[in-house]
Structures are given as structure tokens and as C-alpha cells.
Amino acid sequence: MNILGINAYHGNASAAIVCDGKLVAAVEEERFNRVKYAAGFPAQAIRYCLQEAGLKLSEIEHVAVPRNPYARLATKLFYALRMPSFARERARVLTKFTGIPEALAHAFDADPKALLARFHRVEHHQAHLASSFYCAPFDQAALLSADGLGDFASTMWGTGLGNRMQIQGAVAFPHSLGLYYSAVTQYLGFLKFGDEYKVMGLAAYGQPEQSEVFREIVKFGETGNGNGFRLGLDFFTHHRTGPEMSWAEADKTPTLGRLFSEQMGKRLRAPARAPEGPLEPRHKNLAASLQARLEEVYLGMLRKLAKQSQRRAVSLAGGVAFNCVANGKIFDATPFEHVYVHPAAGDAGLAVGAALYVWHQILDKPRSFVMDHAYWGPSFSRQQIQRAITASEPASKGFVVADLPEGELLKRTAAIIADGKVLGWFQGRAEWGPRALGNRSIVADPRRPEMKEILNRRIKHREVFRPFAPSILAEETGTWFEKSHPSPFMTLAYSVKPDKRQQIPAPTHVDGTGRVQTVTREANPRYHALISAFRDLTGVPVVLNTSFNDNEPIVCTPEEAVDCFFRTQMDALVLGDFLITKS
Numbered sequence: 001m002n003i004l005g006i007n008a009y010h011g012n013a014s015a016a017i018v019c020d021g022k023l024v025a026a027v028e029e030e031r032f033n034r035v036k037y038a039a040g041f042p043a044q045a046i047r048y049c050l051q052e053a054g055l056k057l058s059e060i061e062h063v064a065v066p067r068n069p070y071a072r073l074a075t076k077l078f079y080a081l082r083m084p085s086f087a088r089e090r091a092r093v094l095t096k097f098t099g100i101p102e103a104l105a106h107a108f109d110a111d112p113k114a115l116l117a118r119f120h121r122v123e124h125h126q127a128h129l130a131s132s133f134y135c136a137p138f139d140q141a142a143l144l145s146a147d148g149l150g151d152f153a154s155t156m157w158g159t160g161l162g163n164r165m166q167i168q169g170a171v172a173f174p175h176s177l178g179l180y181y182s183a184v185t186q187y188l189g190f191l192k193f194g195d196e197y198k199v200m201g202l203a204a205y206g207q208p209e210q211s212e213v214f215r216e217i218v219k220f221g222e223t224g225n226g227n228g229f230r231l232g233l234d235f236f237t238h239h240r241t242g243p244e245m246s247w248a249e250a251d252k253t254p255t256l257g258r259l260f261s262e263q264m265g266k267r268l269r270a271p272a273r274a275p276e277g278p279l280e281p282r283h284k285n286l287a288a289s290l291q292a293r294l295e296e297v298y299l300g301m302l303r304k305l306a307k308q309s310q311r312r313a314v315s316l317a318g319g320v321a322f323n324c325v326a327n328g329k330i331f332d333a334t335p336f337e338h339v340y341v342h343p344a345a346g347d348a349g350l351a352v353g354a355a356l357y358v359w360h361q362i363l364d365k366p367r368s369f370v371m372d373h374a375y376w377g378p379s380f381s382r383q384q385i386q387r388a389i390t391a392s393e394p395a396s397k398g399f400v401v402a403d404l405p406e407g408e409l410l411k412r413t414a415a416i417i418a419d420g421k422v423l424g425w426f427q428g429r430a431e432w433g434p435r436a437l438g439n440r441s442i443v444a445d446p447r448r449p450e451m452k453e454i455l456n457r458r459i460k461h462r463e464v465f466r467p468f469a470p471s472i473l474a475e476e477t478g479t480w481f482e483k484s485h486p487s488p489f490m491t492l493a494y495s496v497k498p499d500k501r502q503q504i505p506a507p508t509h510v511d512g513t514g515r516v517q518t519v520t521r522e523a524n525p526r527y528h529a530l531i532s533a534f535r536d537l538t539g540v541p542v543v544l545n546t547s548f549n550d551n552e553p554i555v556c557t558p559e560e561a562v563d564c565f566f567r568t569q570m571d572a573l574v575l576g577d578f579l580i581t582k583s
């Protein structure tokens with residue numbers, strides 16, 4: 001039984017294929033069309049998934065789309081009557097969605113009538129919950145989707161047992177933790193889609209001195225609506241104008257209209273920061289206050305969920321579940337002992353979630369799959385890699401290429417990292433989700449405090465306040481961090497043990513935490529072997545890991561890797577078995 005999941009006409013367009021209950025392939029459209037967070041119809045992602053599964057479109061029996069236009073119809077109608085422009089936008093999106101069978105047929109040059117698949121509409125948050133629960137190593141768990149907005153809700157929770165999910169509550173538009181975070185992110189002068197991640201990094205530099213105002217911006221208490229929270233709507237505009245998400249026609253880049261009202265400036269006693277303006281201490285304190293209130297509400301919701309569900313494990317998805325700082329506090333702040341966050345917790349993950357929802361919840365099939373690694377994207381043969389290297393003419397640029405057996409490759413590569421060089425590392429299948437996890441990574445020495453500045457200046461061109469992440473041998477996690485719970489997808493930040501901070505300053509954030517990736521031999525044998533080789537050389541079982549890109553989607557093909565390598569100023573590049581170094 002073959003199920004295709006498609007997240008289309010929405011940020012992070014993506015596709016996934018589930019065959020007989022097991023995920024075979026999953027990838028974001030941005031990796032092909034090279035537009036970050038691209039929306040539109042993910043034709044190239046679908047094509048890749050079919051190819052990886054060895055299927056023709058006519059062999060797909062079910063297509064799952066993570067959107068149900070009939071969810072919360074009464075609330076939608078209420079707002080549609082008050083906001084005609086919003087109603088028009090919803091109608092436009094709905095037309096696109098009902099046209100997905102035609103778009104699919106068109107992309108594959110097929111007659112829509114020849115498509116045999118049954119189409120299923122899965123509600124946005126149920127697809128988020130499914131993406132997490134049906135991929136988690138838990139037979140039973142509490143479930144939470146904490147998000148911006150989808151199908152007119154921002155938040156949903158429930159429980160999972162075996163192959164069934166039970167939904168117990170939701171928070172409807174306009175109340176949203178994701179929009180709350182986005183609104184203050186905009187207020188702080190970060191206007192691009194996805195900038196919330198930057199502000200989370202900035203928060204560690206400030207003090208939450210405006211917590212009282214932030215408790216008015218998001219209200220939460222024992223008497224809240226179920227497990228939920230409410231926004232102080234005076235601070236926002238989206239309930240009056242509609243959340244204006246638009247997609248540039250040219251390249252499908254998403255932008256979000258202004259979310260905060262004048263009240264934000266009045267109560268915070270400071271004007272909004274101009275983009276590119278100086279970052280003053282008060283901005284850092286605002287970021288800290290924003291993050292502190294998010295944690296109070298998020299962890300408070302999780303405490304209530306733990307109490308109601310009586311479960312020890314929790315499965316998380318939705319954009320807010322990318323808040324690794326908040327996630328890292330779950331173990332101390334709630335009764336939960338096990339946490340699973342889907343690696344594509346944002347809307348890309350809906351493609352996997354919708355497909356698994358159909359398999360389990362609609363077709364009632366038993367569980368047989370755990371997502372214990374994130375390598376579900378394209379891979380390339382030795383010949384393809386070799387062709388890409390040859391075409392780049394490394395010798396003419398002063399580089400030499402060596403084709404090495406694994407032991408020699410790892411030994412030489414570990415020595416290059418230990419020598420303070422910046423390494424591009426390209427192996428196997430591309431990662432699913434926004435984090436590079438050792439297959440499309442830039443790897444560097446974590447022991448050198450100057451490494452952050454070197455990476456930023458030469459390659460990444462990121463804001464200086466943003467931290468870099470550590471990859472650690474999973475078996476060493478408890479020796480170096482205050483927590484040892486698995487974090488295979490870099491979705492949990494833990495405190496580095498105080499006596500170890502001096503040893504890995506480069507990926508240790510200003511507050512002493514690291515957004516850690518715990519690497520097992522089973523999940524990624526070659527990356528595990530590389531970190532082990534580095535440990536054998538230096539005594540440190542950690543490398544600094546950042547995504548292989550330069551202000552663009554993570555590289556996908558060997559050609560893009562080689563191009564990024566020569567364009568930026570990396571010192572060495574490993575592609576499969578090939579090592580490229582300066583001659």
C-alpha cells in the first residue's frame with residue numbers, strides 16, 4: 001500500500017512516501033528549487049519520492065493532504081464576515097487545495113482521470129501530531145502540536161495509544177503561541193520568515209525584565225481554556241486584519257504581514273527596533289522576556305497535559321516545538337521522562353504526518369515504523385560525486401583530490417578538523433527537516449573559541465549572537481551535558497557541564513547551553529566514526545556542526561556542495577570517499 005503525503009501551497013512545501021506503513025522518502029521542495037521555505041506545489045519533491053520508492057504515480061493508492069477546509073467552519077465564517085479580504089484569501093487558498101489532484105496530474109503530464117488514488121484531507125494539527133506520535137519510539141504518549149496557525153487553530157493536544165490518536169483539545173484562532181513569538185520577533189526588527197530562531201538565540205544575552213507585561217501579552221493560568229492560553233489581543237492586529245501570509249509570485253518566498261499593534265510599543269515603553277538597527281541591551285531583554293513567557297506557557301501546558309494524560313512520554317510537533325531551549329527544560333519542569341520531537345516539526349513534517357495518519361487512523365493499520373534517523377532525502381552515487389568534482393576543476397583552483405578507504409579518510413579528516421580547519425562534509429542521504437545532522441554539514445573544532453567568528457566571517461555570514469551547535473557521541477552525552485536523554489535531531493538544548501565549558505567553547509552558547517545532536521552508530525555510522533576519530537585524537541567526543549550552506553537552503557547535490565565549497569572559504573571538503581584539500 002503506497003501513500004503519498006503532500007504539503008502544498010503553504011510554507012515549507014514538501015512530499016513524503018509511506019509504503020506499507022514505513023517511510024521511504026521525505027524531502028522539502030526548497031532543496032530542489034533553492035528557495036528557502038518555498039511554498040507552491042512540490043512537484044520536484046514528489047518526483048524524487050516516487051523515484052526513491054521505485055513507483056509510478058499510478059501506483060499511489062492514497063494521497064494525503066494536511067489541510068481540511070471544513071475544520072472550525074463556524075469560527076472561519078465568523079471571521080470571514082468581519083474581514084472580507086481575509087475571506088477572499090481563504091477562498092483563493094481553498095481553490096488551490098481542491099485543485100491538488102489536477103496539479104499532481106499536470107506536474108506528471110497525466111490525465112487527472114487516470115489518477116487512481118483516493119484523496120484524504122487531514123486536519124493541519126492532526127497531521128502535526130501524527131508526524132510526531134507515529135514516528136516516535138512510544139506505544140503510548142501525550143501529544144502536543146504547538147504552532148503558528150493551521151486550519152484555524154494554533155495548538156492541539158491529546159493522547160496516543162498503539163495506532164490511535166485521541167484529540168482532547170485545541171486553541172483556535174486568533175490565540176497562538178507561534179504568532180505571539182512571530183509578533184515580538186517582528187517588533188525586534190527581524191522580519192523574515194523563520195527569524196524566530198534568531199530571537200531565541202538572542203534571548204540568552206538578556207534578562208527577562210519585562211515579564212509582567214509579557215504575562216498580559218499571553219495569558220495563561222490554572223483557569224485558562226482547557227490546557228490553553230489566550231493572547232492579550234490589544235497587542236496584536238491579526239484578529240482584526242487576518243494573518244497576512246503571502247507568497248511572492250516569483251519565487252514563492254513567504255512573508256508574514258505585521259502582527260503587533262501600537263499597544264506593544266506603549267506597554268513595552270520602547271519603539272519597535274528598525275531592521276538592521278543597533279541591537280541594544282533593551283532588545284536583548286525583550287527577547288529574554290519573550291522567551292521566558294513562552295517557556296512559562298509551553299511548560300505549563302505540558303504540565304497540565306502530563307497530569308491529564310498520566311503518560312510519561314510526550315510527542316511534540318508544530319513550529320513552536322523547534323524551540324529547543326524550552327524543550328530542554330521539559331525534564332526538570334514537567335513529569336515527562338521521554339520526549340520525541342519530529343525532525344521536521346514545522347509544516348514540512350505535515351507531509352509525513354498526513355501520510356501516516358491515513359495509514360493508521362483511517363486504514364487502521366498497526367505500527368511498524370520508528371523514525372530514529374532523519375536521512376530520508378536524495379543521495380548520489382560515487383560516479384555522480386566524481387563527475388561533480390571533475391566538473392569543478394579543483395586542480396585549476398589549487399586543490400587536490402584523494403580517493404581514500406574509510407579508515408584513512410576518517411583519520412585524515414579528523415586531523416584536519418583538529419588543526420582548526422573548516423570542513424565541508426557531504427555523505428549519503430540528505431536530512432529531512434531544517435537541521436544538518438552529519439550528512440550535509442560543515443564541521444569544525446569545538447575547542448577553539450575563535451571558530452564561531454571564523455565560520456561567520458568566512459562562510460555563514462550569520463548574526464554574531466547566534467550559537468553554533470555541538471554533535472556528540474550519544475554514549476558520551478551524560479559526561480558533557482547536564483542531561484543525557486537522546487536528542488538525535490538537534491531539538492533539545494542542554495546545559496554543558498560547567499567543567500566542560502572551557503573545553504568546547506565554540507558550540508557553547510552564552511548561557512552555557514548547547515543545542516545538541518546526540519549521534520549513535522546505528523543512526524549515522526560514518527558521522528559517528530568521524531567524531532570517534534576526532535575524540536581519539538583530542539580526547540573530546542564533540543564536533544561543531546552547522547548546516548552546509550551560505551544563506552540558502554542546505555546543499556542537496558554534490559554539485560551544490562562543491563559550488564558552496566569553492567564560493568566560500570572552507571579548507572577541505574569530503575564527498576563520499578573523496579577528500580579535497582588545498583595543494
Ligand SMILES: [Fe+2]
Pocket residue numbers: 124128147148149150318319346347
Ligand atoms: Fe503548522
